[in-house]
Amino acid sequence: MITREKVDEYIDKIPPANEALRLTLHALAVGDLTKAAKIAKTDLALNGYLKGIVNKPIYGFRNEVNDVAQIFGILGVEASHQAVYNYMIQLLSPAKWHLFKLNRHSFADLQDKLTLGWVKILKHLNIKDQDLYNAITLLPASILVAEALFNERVDDVKLLRSVKNLDYNTILERLCGMNLFAICEAIALKWEMPVQIAHIVHLSSGLSELEASEQELLLGRWMHLLLFYELSQPLFIEAGLNDFIDFHPEFIADVYEEFTSLMEIA
Amino acid sequence: MRATVKNGIGIFSPQGFLDGNNSGAFLSIEDIEATLHLNIDMLLVSLKKVVFFNRNGLDTFVKMFAKMRNKSSTVTVGFCDYDKKKYEAIIKFYEKDINFSLFKTQEIAALFSSSFQNQNKNVLLYSDDKSQRAAMAIELHDYGHNPIIAQSFQEFKEKASNESAYDAIIDSSYLGQMGQKIATRVTGNAIIYTVSSFLDAEIGNSFNIAYHQNSLNVGFRLFIFDAYKVVSMNIHALNFFSRLSSSAAEYNATICFAGLTFEKIPLSFKETMEDAGIMFFDQMDDILQNKELLDELGASSAAAAKNIRTLNKVTVTELPHFIEATVATIEMMTNSEASKERAEIHDIRIENKEGMIASSIGFYGGIDGMVILVFPKEIAKKACELLMGEATDDMEQVLDSLAELVNIVGGKIKSLLYDHNVRVDITLPRTYKDIDALLEVAQERKGVQVDLKFDNDKFLFFLTR
Numbered sequence: 001m002i003t004r005e006k007v008d009e010y011i012d013k014i015p016p017a018n019e020a021l022r023l024t025l026h027a028l029a030v031g032d033l034t035k036a037a038k039i040a041k042t043d044l045a046l047n048g049y050l051k052g053i054v055n056k057p058i059y060g061f062r063n064e065v066n067d068v069a070q071i072f073g074i075l076g077v078e079a080s081h082q083a084v085y086n087y088m089i090q091l092l093s094p095a096k097w098h099l100f101k102l103n104r105h106s107f108a109d110l111q112d113k114l115t116l117g118w119v120k121i122l123k124h125l126n127i128k129d130q131d132l133y134n135a136i137t138l139l140p141a142s143i144l145v146a147e148a149l150f151n152e153r154v155d156d157v158k159l160l161r162s163v164k165n166l167d168y169n170t171i172l173e174r175l176c177g178m179n180l181f182a183i184c185e186a187i188a189l190k191w192e193m194p195v196q197i198a199h200i201v202h203l204s205s206g207l208s209e210l211e212a213s214e215q216e217l218l219l220g221r222w223m224h225l226l227l228f229y230e231l232s233q234p235l236f237i238e239a240g241l242n243d244f245i246d247f248h249p250e251f252i253a254d255v256y257e258e259f260t261s262l263m264e265i266a
Numbered sequence: 267m268r269a270t271v272k273n274g275i276g277i278f279s280p281q282g283f284l285d286g287n288n289s290g291a292f293l294s295i296e297d298i299e300a301t302l303h304l305n306i307d308m309l310l311v312s313l314k315k316v317v318f319f320n321r322n323g324l325d326t327f328v329k330m331f332a333k334m335r336n337k338s339s340t341v342t343v344g345f346c347d348y349d350k351k352k353y354e355a356i357i358k359f360y361e362k363d364i365n366f367s368l369f370k371t372q373e374i375a376a377l378f379s380s381s382f383q384n385q386n387k388n389v390l391l392y393s394d395d396k397s398q399r400a401a402m403a404i405e406l407h408d409y410g411h412n413p414i415i416a417q418s419f420q421e422f423k424e425k426a427s428n429e430s431a432y433d434a435i436i437d438s439s440y441l442g443q444m445g446q447k448i449a450t451r452v453t454g455n456a457i458i459y460t461v462s463s464f465l466d467a468e469i470g471n472s473f474n475i476a477y478h479q480n481s482l483n484v485g486f487r488l489f490i491f492d493a494y495k496v497v498s499m500n501i502h503a504l505n506f507f508s509r510l511s512s513s514a515a516e517y518n519a520t521i522c523f524a525g526l527t528f529e530k531i532p533l534s535f536k537e538t539m540e541d542a543g544i545m546f547f548d549q550m551d552d553i554l555q556n557k558e559l560l561d562e563l564g565a566s567s568a569a570a571a572k573n574i575r576t577l578n579k580v581t582v583t584e585l586p587h588f589i590e591a592t593v594a595t596i597e598m599m600t601n602s603e604a605s606k607e608r609a610e611i612h613d614i615r616i617e618n619k620e621g622m623i624a625s626s627i628g629f630y631g632g633i634d635g636m637v638i639l640v641f642p643k644e645i646a647k648k649a650c651e652l653l654m655g656e657a658t659d660d661m662e663q664v665l666d667s668l669a670e671l672v673n674i675v676g677g678k679i680k681s682l683l684y685d686h687n688v689r690v691d692i693t694l695p696r697t698y699k700d701i702d703a704l705l706e707v708a709q710e711r712k713g714v715q716v717d718l719k720f721d722n723d724k725f726l727f728f729l730t731r
Contacts (some may be wrong), residue, residue, distance in 0.1 A: 160674060
């Protein structure tokens with residue numbers, strides 16, 4: 001169904017980050033918003049994306065913002081950085097979804113919700129490391145990878161899953177020895193994202209055997225729970241995302257109470 | 267979200283958070299419709315991966331349970347896979363209004379399912395509700411298990427500390443309205459139905475007529491009612507059995523009763539049933555241990571049945587779809603290329619029977635017949651790797667996975683034939699731990715035998731009627 005060759009082919013086909021994106025990210029990494037905005041303006045698609053997200057109700061700005069420098073100024077370094085990474089992930093989004101009932105907008109909604117939830121968590125944990133803030137941007141890539149790899153075999157996968165309750169991650173791992181999160185890691189490396197980003201996303205699978213610091217493991221737990229909190233929203237359940245990977249309640253047991261209190265879950 | 271079905275138990279497995287806002291999204295109208303059409307004994311919602319739920323969140327599923335029970339009162343419905351905290355929350359939410367069941371684990375639920383009956387398990391059980399203790403004990407006993415009731419929590423704790431003394435330990439469980447479906451088991455070529463207590467018009471609801479019909483279609487010719495526990499029956503039940511026997515006669519099949527006493531049943535009923543062709547035996551072994559009688563009744567092998575149906579042109583015409591479904595499934599499951607070697611029409615021929623296992627699935631509707639797959643055990647394990655996950659020598663697990671594999675083949679056949687305007691339904695898969703067991707069913711049946719291979723590993727496909 002899905003071979004290691006097919007996975008490698010998929011990773012090979014992912015284009016490297018273009019020059020404008022790389023330079024924008026470098027400028028953001030050193031906190032130079034003016035320079036970053038100047039470079040970002042040269043990428044029209046990125047421009048359009050930034051205008052689109054910043055004017056969404058979820059960000060709560062009263063007036064329409066159109067200038068990239070203004071957008072970066074409003075968002076600040078951390079959120080601007082996340083926005084550019086989210087844009088890069090969205091470049092992988094298919095024009096038409098087959099496996100999951102999603103579209104570009106609903107996928108972007110998920111990215112936004114995860115990003116805002118993650119910022120809330122890191123602020124609660126009093127963590128200020130920029131790379132850790134950016135880590136959440138890679139997580140939705142796991143959904144894109146599943147869509148890309150399984151979309152031609154939707155009926156077969158449904159038939160298989162009607163007989164045995166296997167999630168996409170397990171199917172992939174058993175078929176070719178590589179899971180969705182390892183593929184995300186490969187994407188991160190290709191885009192020269194900091195290693196720690198890939199590391200935390202890998203840990204958030206709840207299955208990773210990677211060696212990790214206490215803080216990384218803790219963040220992996222919060223990210224796993226945040227993902228399932230968002231995938232329990234009606235839009236994403238209807239999209240078929242609730243059971244795309246296995247949820248591990250035992251993995252998040254230590255942070256569950258704190259999470260429900262932070263997210264004000266009654 | 268769709269339920270996964272295995273051994274007659276359908277299971278929904280939501281994950282994450284379950285509340286009034288999202289629970290409707292788990293079950294679309296199509297999902298509920300599809301669930302209502304499942305031919306299952308039990309429908310459960312697993313709470314294993316649900317970290318948060320409230321009453322509104324559970325209500326959507328409880329409403330579906332009610333719909334399922336309205337459609338078929340023989341289906342047991344409820345929740346499973348929870349800890350004590352979740353159990354207490356559900357009891358508190360619904361208090362005295364619980365008309366569904368609660369099973370701490372899926373394994374406990376299976377003890378109350380007809381598919382797992384007669385496994386003779388030693389089961390320690392405890393409930394602080396005395397009537398629940400009794401109800402569970404009766405049900406377990408009915409399903410052929412040996413319940414040991416702890417009368418107090420203290421007694422339960424003491425007994426449960428010796429875990430190895432029991433096959434299963436039940437607590438934090440609750441029996442709502444039970445399925446009371448007629449239990450079914452297969453012995454060789456005979457199908458045994460277990461009936462008990464007073465038989466009345468309800469038998470028409472609790473007897474799985476579709477299963478019976480499919481069994482006739484795939485060649486079963488002897489049906490035995492295990493009636494040791496029947497106290498009495500009324501005219502409605504009498505009419506039901508008479509009609510059942512008449513329809514079985516069209517297939518040259520026989521219906522027998524074992525252990526039925528006529529102390530509280532009018533003797534005229536017996537005469538009427540005998541006139542309809544039903545036979546009576548004092549003991550089950552009077553039938554099952556009498557090879558000559560089994561031959562006569564058509565149960566020792568399909569060859570003994572008087573009306574073996576030959577493979578017809580319609581079925582052979584669809585052969586490419588059957589092969590395609592098998593090849594595609596094996597390719598999907600193994601990531602390797604599968605191919606057909608040769609095809610011949612004759613009775614099933616297996617040169618080396620040693621170390622071979624098999625699985626079959628029947629289909630009926632637009633066309634009918636049976637697909638049999640025969641594998642060397644090691645090759646079967648390889649073909650089922652995706653389903654099993656890890657290497658195992660546990661024969662039960664291998665056969666279980668092989669049944670899942672052949673179920674996927676059956677599903678694929680169904681969908682391929684549907685694309686060609688042929689509608690069929692499939693039966694439950696059956697497995698055979700050795701070739702002798704298979705030959706009891708398939709010997710001397712003519713069919714198309716196709717040698718298939720993947721990764722140079724050979725296996726056998728046989729299509730018959």
